[in-house]
Amino acid sequence: MFSRKKKSSGLVGLDIGSSSIKAVELKQKNDRYELVNLAIDNLSQDTIVDGAIMDAFSVSASIEKIFNENKIQTSKVATSVSGHSVIVKRIAVSAANEQELELAVHQEALQNIRFDLADVNLSYYVLGPAPGTGNALDVLLLAVKREKIQGHTSVLEQANKTPAVMDIDAFALQNAFEFSYEPPPDQTVALLNIGASLMNINITRGGMPLFTRDVSVGGNQYTDILQKELDISFEDAEKLKMGQELPDVPPDAKAPHLHFVSELLLLEIQKTFDFFRQTTSTDTIHAIYLAGGTARIQGLVDLLKAELRIPVEILDPFRKVHVNPAKFDSGFIAEIAPRMTVAMGLALRSFDAA
Numbered sequence: 001m002f003s004r005k006k007k008s009s010g011l012v013g014l015d016i017g018s019s020s021i022k023a024v025e026l027k028q029k030n031d032r033y034e035l036v037n038l039a040i041d042n043l044s045q046d047t048i049v050d051g052a053i054m055d056a057f058s059v060s061a062s063i064e065k066i067f068n069e070n071k072i073q074t075s076k077v078a079t080s081v082s083g084h085s086v087i088v089k090r091i092a093v094s095a096a097n098e099q100e101l102e103l104a105v106h107q108e109a110l111q112n113i114r115f116d117l118a119d120v121n122l123s124y125y126v127l128g129p130a131p132g133t134g135n136a137l138d139v140l141l142l143a144v145k146r147e148k149i150q151g152h153t154s155v156l157e158q159a160n161k162t163p164a165v166m167d168i169d170a171f172a173l174q175n176a177f178e179f180s181y182e183p184p185p186d187q188t189v190a191l192l193n194i195g196a197s198l199m200n201i202n203i204t205r206g207g208m209p210l211f212t213r214d215v216s217v218g219g220n221q222y223t224d225i226l227q228k229e230l231d232i233s234f235e236d237a238e239k240l241k242m243g244q245e246l247p248d249v250p251p252d253a254k255a256p257h258l259h260f261v262s263e264l265l266l267l268e269i270q271k272t273f274d275f276f277r278q279t280t281s282t283d284t285i286h287a288i289y290l291a292g293g294t295a296r297i298q299g300l301v302d303l304l305k306a307e308l309r310i311p312v313e314i315l316d317p318f319r320k321v322h323v324n325p326a327k328f329d330s331g332f333i334a335e336i337a338p339r340m341t342v343a344m345g346l347a348l349r350s351f352d353a354a
């Protein structure tokens with residue numbers, strides 16, 4: 001309010017992940033976006049477990065810390081939820097008008113959503129005419145458990161922030177990807193955001209999510225196996241995983257354990273791709289983009305390339321953003337870029353047409 005130097009879009013993308021909270025703030029400058037703020041704050045291991053906020057105080061303290069340390073002016077936040085409290089389904093619905101559509105969607109929700117509908121926030125988006133079904137509509141059904149949204153809303157409120165946008169990780173991921181890569185409309189792309197406890201999968205084409213799924217696998221599994229097999233602490237296992245050497249661990253000791261977990265991840269990805277191919281009319285996935293901290297696990301990109309025979313690339317969400325080198329360390333930005341993908345996709349929401 002007093003300083004106009006940091007003029008921004010007025011909305012911060014805030015990704016509340018299980019291992020860390022990430023924030024991105026952008027501003028529009030002529031026809032480009034510029035990075036105004038970028039922050040990451042690590043959470044201790046038992047703060048968010050299995051996607052549930054166990055220690056709301058620590059989470060809100062971390063959010064406040066990020067805003068204070070970076071002197072973020074706005075209190076408006078775009079955030080997202082994910083995991084087994086979120087269901088996304090694509091359905092074909094026949095309806096002649098809005099009322100019929102509402103009713104039909106509700107009927108479909110009763111059949112497709114495994115939660116009690118009284119406990120969820122239900123929304124839907126008409127994507128267009130459903131292919132090959134006469135006059136049916138292609139509808140994206142989204143159900144999020146209320147307690148999940150409340151968990152996020154309440155930590156934000158405790159930190160005196162206003163949740164202006166509540167998204168889901170898989171869509172924020174897609175938003176960041178489309179902005180950064182402007183994919184051709186006929187290209188089918190699998191986006192995988194592999195974090196600490198979760199992998200968000202979103203197979204998209206032409207700006208539409210064709211299939212999304214969250215799987216409970218991620219970086220924690222690599223850390224766990226190193227901890228157990230090499231008898232080291234969580235902190236040491238994390239360091240080892242990220243490429244640091246430890247005095248008591250031979251340099252080649254970790255590789256087979258990392259490979260073992262990567263094979264599990266591969267299996268989940270293969271299962272999802274098989275299901276996708278069986279349930280849609282699409283056979284070919286043209287490319288895979290990896291986001292999240294676990295994208296950087298040694299050997300993962302090569303394993304996926306070799307086994308899936310699809311080009312695999314690590315997603316850079318800042319590809320099209322101007323990052324002032326006087327303000328941000330380019331090495332640091334490059335290192336953490338894949339982890340900032342969801343926060344970036346959320347920050348971009350501030351420029352969405354209202």
Ligand SMILES: Nc1ncnc2c1ncn2[C@@H]1O[C@H](COP(=O)(O)OP(=O)(O)OP(=O)(O)O)[C@@H](O)[C@H]1O
Pocket residue numbers: 016017018019020021194195196197198199218219220238241242243291292293294295296297298338339
């Ligand atoms: N350079 C690296 N190499 C390997 N693993 C890494 C690297 N950097 C971070 N990680 C791992 O990535 C994970 C954190 O990634 P990210 O920040 O995307 O997760 P998160 O959003 O906190 O978790 P989630 O989305 O699952 O709730 C941790 O398991 C961390 O150990």
Ligand SMILES: [Mg+2]
Pocket residue numbers: 015017018195196292342
């Ligand atoms: Mg995450």
